[in-house]
Amino acid sequence: MTGAAVRVRGLIKQYGDVHALRGIDLDIGMGEVLGILGPNGAGKSTIVEISEGYRQ
DSSP: OOSEEEEEEEEEEEETTEEEEEEEEEEEETTOOOOOOOOTTSSHHHHHHHHHTSOO
16 A cells, blocks of 8 residues: 555644644555544544544
C-alpha cells in the first residue's frame, strides 16, 4: 500500500487559553484501522471531529 488515506500535520486546537491539541501529526494508510486511546479530556473526539470536518 502506498500513500496515506488520511494525513494530518500540525493539528492545533485551542479553547481560549487552553490547548486541547498541540501539533498533532497523523498518517493513516489505505486499509488501516486506527484506535485513539486516552483519558477523558485528552482530545480524542476533537481529533476525529476536526479530521471529519465537523469542527474547525
